[in-house]
Amino acid sequence: MEIVNVEHLTKVFPLKKRLFSKEQPYVRAVDEISFTIEKGKILGLVGESGCGKTTIAKLLVRLLHPTGGKISIRGKDIADLRGEKLKKFRKNIQMIFQDPYESLNPRLTIHSTIAEPLIAQGLYSPEKIHEALEVVGLKPPEGFFYRYPHELSGGQRQRVAIARALVIEPIFVVADEPTSMLDVSIRAGVLNLMLALKKRFELTVLFVTHDLAVARYMCDDIAVMHRGKIVEIGNAEDVIQNPKHSYTKALLSAVPIPNPKAKRKRIRAREKVICI
Amino acid sequence: MNAVLEIKNLTMSYETSAGSVSAVDNVSFKIMPGEAMGLVGESGCGKTSLGMSIMKLLPENAKITHGEIIFDGEDVVAKTEAEMRRIRWEGISMVFQAAMNALNPVIKVGDQIIEAIMAHENIKKEKAREKVRALYEMVGLAPERMVNYPHEYSGGMRQRAIIAMALACDPKFIIADEPTTALDVIVQDEIIDEIVNIQRKLNMIMMYISHDISVIAETCDKIGVMYAGHLIEYADTFALFDNPLHPYTRALMSSFPSIEGPRKELKPVPGEPPNLLDPPQGCRFYPRCSHAQEICDNQRPELVEREKDHFSACHRVI
Numbered sequence: 312m313e314i315v316n317v318e319h320l321t322k323v324f325p326l327k328k329r330l331f332s333k334e335q336p337y338v339r340a341v342d343e344i345s346f347t348i349e350k351g352k353i354l355g356l357v358g359e360s361g362c363g364k365t366t367i368a369k370l371l372v373r374l375l376h377p378t379g380g381k382i383s384i385r386g387k388d389i390a391d392l393r394g395e396k397l398k399k400f401r402k403n404i405q406m407i408f409q410d411p412y413e414s415l416n417p418r419l420t421i422h423s424t425i426a427e428p429l430i431a432q433g434l435y436s437p438e439k440i441h442e443a444l445e446v447v448g449l450k451p452p453e454g455f456f457y458r459y460p461h462e463l464s465g466g467q468r469q470r471v472a473i474a475r476a477l478v479i480e481p482i483f484v485v486a487d488e489p490t491s492m493l494d495v496s497i498r499a500g501v502l503n504l505m506l507a508l509k510k511r512f513e514l515t516v517l518f519v520t521h522d523l524a525v526a527r528y529m530c531d532d533i534a535v536m537h538r539g540k541i542v543e544i545g546n547a548e549d550v551i552q553n554p555k556h557s558y559t560k561a562l563l564s565a566v567p568i569p570n571p572k573a574k575r576k577r578i579r580a581r582e583k584v585i586c587i
Numbered sequence: 588m589n590a591v592l593e594i595k596n597l598t599m600s601y602e603t604s605a606g607s608v609s610a611v612d613n614v615s616f617k618i619m620p621g622e623a624m625g626l627v628g629e630s631g632c633g634k635t636s637l638g639m640s641i642m643k644l645l646p647e648n649a650k651i652t653h654g655e656i657i658f659d660g661e662d663v664v665a666k667t668e669a670e671m672r673r674i675r676w677e678g679i680s681m682v683f684q685a686a687m688n689a690l691n692p693v694i695k696v697g698d699q700i701i702e703a704i705m706a707h708e709n710i711k712k713e714k715a716r717e718k719v720r721a722l723y724e725m726v727g728l729a730p731e732r733m734v735n736y737p738h739e740y741s742g743g744m745r746q747r748a749i750i751a752m753a754l755a756c757d758p759k760f761i762i763a764d765e766p767t768t769a770l771d772v773i774v775q776d777e778i779i780d781e782i783v784n785i786q787r788k789l790n791m792i793m794m795y796i797s798h799d800i801s802v803i804a805e806t807c808d809k810i811g812v813m814y815a816g817h818l819i820e821y822a823d824t825f826a827l828f829d830n831p832l833h834p835y836t837r838a839l840m841s842s843f844p845s846i847e848g849p850r851k852e853l854k855p856v857p858g859e860p861p862n863l864l865d866p867p868q869g870c871r872f873y874p875r876c877s878h879a880q881e882i883c884d885n886q887r888p889e890l891v892e893r894e895k896d897h898f899s900a901c902h903r904v905i
Contacts, residue, residue: 494798495629496839499843521772524844528844563846567779567801567804568805570804571828572825
């Protein structure tokens with residue numbers, strides 16, 4: 312079943328006008344993008360910084376208003392929702408942010424942090440908070456209730472952020488670089504947790520990352536973005552093993568490999584790099 | 588052949604309001620002529636503190652309490668600040684992580700490098716300008732861009748300029764501290780390529796600090812793995828990847844996804860790195876180790892040569 316269906320999604324941002332110029336210049340951050348995500352699948356969105364991947368994430372949770380195109384979540388177009396209707400719909404989509412040091416309110420206890428979305432949607436019950444913490448591996452949950460974010464490590468904080476996103480049982484989750492701030496030995500644990508939760512609750516996820524190896528590990532499908540457009544989209548293993556687009560090839564050939572014997576063949580747009 | 592850099596039993600600590608933190612604890616290794624050594628570890632393991640100790644650019648609350656840093660036959664630890672000023676840039680120079688903060692925003696990039704050269708070498712400004720031009724070409728920047736300010740450069744270009752600056756006074760030893768961490772994968776790849784080529788061409792020794800073992804695998808001849816202030820394994824790059832001896836090194840390798848080969852299940856390391864205010868008495872990895880024995884709890888394992896040129900600090904021979 313199709314959960315997310317995006318058609319011709321476009322977002323332009325106005326740039327600063329030049330002095331004496333009448334024309335308003337724009338940058339097309341997201342340019343006519345279309346994709347779908349099936350129920351229980353993870354779509355990875357990869358690309359370099361500035362390619363528009365975070366803009367897409369923000370559009371899908373409607374932190375930004377799209378300039379054009381359609382976003383339907385389980386059949387309902389949310390591209391133009393506003394006000395009360397948008398607020399009601401928000402419980403269906405949740406976001407996990409990159410930096411667990413910034414995304415949690417330092418003045419709220421873990422209990423209050425997770426209770427907040429429940430209260431906002433009128434769904435609060437103490438058992439839900441207990442269960443949410445248990446599900447993300449923060450055991451025993453009671454031990455975390457009255458602690459503050461600064462008392463937790465980066466990995467634990469990101470688990471709290473995941474619990475907060477999942478506690479209201481969203482239809483769709485957007486994860487924007489959820490592990491890029493975590494240390495290697497901690498990162499693997501959070502990635503495995505997300506995979507386990509995806510399986511257990513049949514989560515539908517858009518996973519934004521710049522790390523192709525992480526995308527391969529996590530995702531069913533991968534979409535490669537370049538300058539606001541999707542240049543290649545397909546099954547994750549296909550895209551990694553057998554890339555079709557020249558940009559995907561260049562991107563893959565630049566990924567360092569943790570094996571000194573593997574001699575990478577670099578595909579370069581420029582023979583000798585000279586930055587002008 | 589004599590080592591260009593030899594570190595013997597180096598220990599340094601930070602005095603904090605909560606107590607003393609030994610960020611680098613009894614670390615020893617050597618770098619031979621022409622060699623590139625990679626220092627890998629997670630945040631807070633002491634790899635940057637080690638780099639800063641060698642440069643003697645430590646903050647006021649930090650102190651080298653024990654050990655020697657022998658560079659070019661002389662002990663850096665005993666040097667005064669005035670003597671260090673000569674050694675920095677000419678002997679040892681450093682490529683810093685945050686390229687944005689390492690450049691002065693109100694001075695043209697070219698002039699900053701010229702200034703650095705003229706502070707160390709007794710040459711005319713025109714000569715220095717010539718030299719910067721050559722450096723720009725070496726690091727892949729168009730010399731015409733010398734007249735621009737840092738904000739007019741992209742992130743990758745700024746990092747290239749920092750590398751050019753580090754090379755300005757022909758150092759014998761270059762410390763690269765996460766030089767590509769803030770950069771995109773394609774730009775990272777170009778910079779790594781540049782650093783490796785220059786290091787080989789100029790026959791410098793290098794210490795490359797990174798949290799990313801795959802970057803180290805591609806740039807360095809030797810690898811040192813640090814954990815919570817201890818150097819826990821040290822070996823030739825190939826030997827380390829073929830046969831990692833320390834449980835932490837193994838754990839680190841199996842928690843890294845790759846785009847090569849079949850998709851493998853990642854095995855996270857349980858627990859968290861220790862609090863260095865109150866580290867474990869024996870092996871610092873002991874609380875997270877799957878091979879832990881009783882002896883690991885109370886006796887610190889020494890770094891010993893298990894195989895030829897392959898050192899590991901673990902009580903268990905595996």
